[in-house]
Amino acid sequence: MQPPATYVHSWHCTLLHGEFGVYPSKGIRYALSLTQTGLHIQRLVPKPEDDQRIVVPILDMVGCHTLRRGSSDTFAYFSIFTYPLKKKKVTMGSSRTRQRTVRTFRVDEESDYNKNKAVAEKWAIALKCLIQGIPISSETELVPDLLPRTRRLFLLLNPCGGRGNAFQQCHSHILPMITEADISYNLIQTERQNHARELVQGINLEEWDGIIVISGDGLLYEVINGLMERPDWEDAIKMPVGILPCGSGNALAGAINYNAGFEQAMGSELLLNCILLLCRGTVMPMDLVSVTTCSGTRCFSFLSVAWGFISDVDIESEKYRHMGSARFTVGTMVRVASLRTYKGRLSYLPVLDGHRPICRSITLAANGSLVPFQRSQLHRTISDMGLCEERNVMYKRSSASYDTNELPSFETPSPGSPTALHTSSFPFDSLSEPSNQEGRPLHRDVASTNHHQVNGPKDDLIPPLGQPVPKTWVTLEEDFVLVLAIYQSHLGADLFTAPFSSINDGLIHLFFVKAGISRASLVRLFLAMEKGNHIEMECPYVVHVPARAFRLEPLTQKGILTVDGEQVEYGPIQAQMHSGLSNLISGSNRIMQKPLC
Numbered sequence: 001m002q003p004p005a006t007y008v009h010s011w012h013c014t015l016l017h018g019e020f021g022v023y024p025s026k027g028i029r030y031a032l033s034l035t036q037t038g039l040h041i042q043r044l045v046p047k048p049e050d051d052q053r054i055v056v057p058i059l060d061m062v063g064c065h066t067l068r069r070g071s072s073d074t075f076a077y078f079s080i081f082t083y084p085l086k087k088k089k090v091t092m093g094s095s096r097t098r099q100r101t102v103r104t105f106r107v108d109e110e111s112d113y114n115k116n117k118a119v120a121e122k123w124a125i126a127l128k129c130l131i132q133g134i135p136i137s138s139e140t141e142l143v144p145d146l147l148p149r150t151r152r153l154f155l156l157l158n159p160c161g162g163r164g165n166a167f168q169q170c171h172s173h174i175l176p177m178i179t180e181a182d183i184s185y186n187l188i189q190t191e192r193q194n195h196a197r198e199l200v201q202g203i204n205l206e207e208w209d210g211i212i213v214i215s216g217d218g219l220l221y222e223v224i225n226g227l228m229e230r231p232d233w234e235d236a237i238k239m240p241v242g243i244l245p246c247g248s249g250n251a252l253a254g255a256i257n258y259n260a261g262f263e264q265a266m267g268s269e270l271l272l273n274c275i276l277l278l279c280r281g282t283v284m285p286m287d288l289v290s291v292t293t294c295s296g297t298r299c300f301s302f303l304s305v306a307w308g309f310i311s312d313v314d315i316e317s318e319k320y321r322h323m324g325s326a327r328f329t330v331g332t333m334v335r336v337a338s339l340r341t342y343k344g345r346l347s348y349l350p351v352l353d354g355h356r357p358i359c360r361s362i363t364l365a366a367n368g369s370l371v372p373f374q375r376s377q378l379h380r381t382i383s384d385m386g387l388c389e390e391r392n393v394m395y396k397r398s399s400a401s402y403d404t405n406e407l408p409s410f411e412t413p414s415p416g417s418p419t420a421l422h423t424s425s426f427p428f429d430s431l432s433e434p435s436n437q438e439g440r441p442l443h444r445d446v447a448s449t450n451h452h453q454v455n456g457p458k459d460d461l462i463p464p465l466g467q468p469v470p471k472t473w474v475t476l477e478e479d480f481v482l483v484l485a486i487y488q489s490h491l492g493a494d495l496f497t498a499p500f501s502s503i504n505d506g507l508i509h510l511f512f513v514k515a516g517i518s519r520a521s522l523v524r525l526f527l528a529m530e531k532g533n534h535i536e537m538e539c540p541y542v543v544h545v546p547a548r549a550f551r552l553e554p555l556t557q558k559g560i561l562t563v564d565g566e567q568v569e570y571g572p573i574q575a576q577m578h579s580g581l582s583n584l585i586s587g588s589n590r591i592m593q594k595p596l597c
């Protein structure tokens, strides 16, 4: 990660310098120089044959502890805990993994322990400040007051998430690393669906600096909605939340990993990256979308609303849960083999760029092979409707700026009001009741059925579900293979679905695939999505539109709708963006503060 050009000089200036022994002592001595971005280690004794230096990036560090060996020892020690990324040779090629490395330095300049201890503490304070993104310079007096009080995290672990190995991951990686980062915690194992939702409704906000789910996206969905159900929701939703990926999809973890500038990762590499970022602890606003289902129930979503192919695969693949993320691959193959289409009406409030709506299409050749980016048929279709100029809009990651739409605002009806809709008034059914192979009931029920969310900011962009959408909205009636509204870059840790999306860009990215797409093209689309390459493709059947609000009215009677991967009641559904409503522990230092050096 590069510092801003104007700060390059100060970025490399030395904050601290010293010469130390090591533990265990083998007569080796090092010169250490600390800069804003790394610790430079130069061996002094025995003298190296060539001028080799090791640079340990601050980004690889989780913490630093000071130590003493015994009361008679006059030396003080400081240990630095790092997790550098190492390449590992495996049978077929190589893979990456983070390996714990501890370096302990001996402060032995003085014959008085207290003087050596003061030096060791100074180094520990400086390192901790840099890890946590607290600005320091060579002029800063390195005193303990620079550091915030010990962070206290409320950890919620779902023993049934993903492959069911969250408990094992917690003991082998998570707890050791956060202890090295001086984080105190309370760990609770969830016992059933909605347990996390209930727990966060009862916590004292003053007692915690963050709520972390050790699970998949489903548990975070419960936490966010539990916070929104509190009478003090305005304060509660500002509680920083975080995720340590132990689920199947791990979409938000994929987005956090990408936001931090790491390479796309899965499994324990992704988990270790996310623990590292949690230890840094920096917080950023995260967009939430309020979703209203046909009964008038409102819930808050941080990831996606899906209908058709994606929600079918998500829910129908529950029976392959033991496979971890591979369950989605199997589910995709099954669903491709018996491809369904769904008739529906999709309306959306487009985002204006210089007062022009933006849309893009992705084109595959008729035979399903990738072709260079061209103007697509669908582009023309929309342009002909006077909705969009014929042009290709390329998005830059986190640099897009759009005009605010000036639109009338609407009152949202309370769930009991005459305009609110009720499930019974819609002739819709869920396509499938989730069940596993053995026929045992699954832990997933249709989410939020019993939760009427009344709190939260007003949905001022959408009229009540029973009323028509404003004339300024775009409405399409189509046979769809899928409709997806996503507001994170990733739909799964290895599904880089919206590369132009960022955690707080205030945009709902609507993707839809129309009936007519060949099975081969659909498979290619999902394969290309792994690396985000689908964006370079053109396909007349695949469209992306940024929006601020949308309404989806299924006209096919049976189907599955999901919000953040959780099944919700089937029927008309609508949603509106509430930008930056929550806070996410992203650990990212992308918005760097000017160093005071």
Ligand SMILES: Nc1ncnc2c1ncn2[C@@H]1O[C@H](COP(=O)(O)OP(=O)(O)OP(=O)(O)O)[C@@H](O)[C@H]1O
Pocket: 158, 159, 160, 161, 162, 163, 190, 191, 192, 193, 194, 195, 215, 216, 217, 218, 219, 220, 222, 246, 247, 248, 249, 250, 251, 443, 444, 565, 566
């Ligand atoms: N002890 C438990 N037993 C059964 N289900 C539980 C338990 N604790 C939580 N749950 C439920 O498990 C569901 C799935 O959890 P989660 O989403 O975290 O994992 P996942 O589905 O494997 O991952 P992802 O959502 O990333 O695909 C949640 O809806 C949650 O309510």
